[in-house]
Amino acid sequence: DQRARLHSWAFAQLGAFIEYKARRAGVPVVHVDPRNTSRQCSECWHTHRSNRIDQARFVCRSCGVVLHADHNGSRNIAHRADAVWQRGAVNRPSTA
Numbered sequence: 036d037q038r039a040r041l042h043s044w045a046f047a048q049l050g051a052f053i054e055y056k057a058r059r060a061g062v063p064v065v066h067v068d069p070r071n072t073s074r075q076c077s078e079c080w081h082t083h084r085s086n087r088i089d090q091a092r093f094v095c096r097s098c099g100v101v102l103h104a105d106h107n108g109s110r111n112i113a114h115r116a117d118a119v120w121q122r123g124a125v126n127r128p129s130t131a
Contacts, residue, residue, distance in 0.1 A: 058128035076100060077110035 057064045073093070075082040081097035088094050093107040102110075 065116040067112055067119065069112070072111040072115075073104055073108045075108050075111050077102070077114065121128050 054064050064065035071082050074084055074086050076086060076093075076098060078100045079095060079098040081095055083096055086095050087104060088092060089104075091104055093102045093104040094100075
């Protein structure tokens with residue numbers, strides 16, 4: 036029952052909830068393009084379908100880096116969010 040409830044949630048609704056809660060807490064939300072985050076190497080930026088060996092393994096065909104696929108994808112998302120902050124689209128929060 037729980038699995039059915041969780042998997043029937045729309046991503047747009049989840050995103051709206053996250054934005055709402057973040058706004059209330061004063062935390063910026065950065066939207067990034069998720070395309071190819073699981074196929075792009077977070078080290079050399081090489082993107083190819085065969086970089087993703089299976090659900091859990093990522094092996095770059097260009098530089099040879101081996102990472103857990105989710106770790107590689109999360110690094111790509113972080114790089115893209117950082118690029119948005121560098122362009123000044125979002126005020127970077129103070130971490131001091």
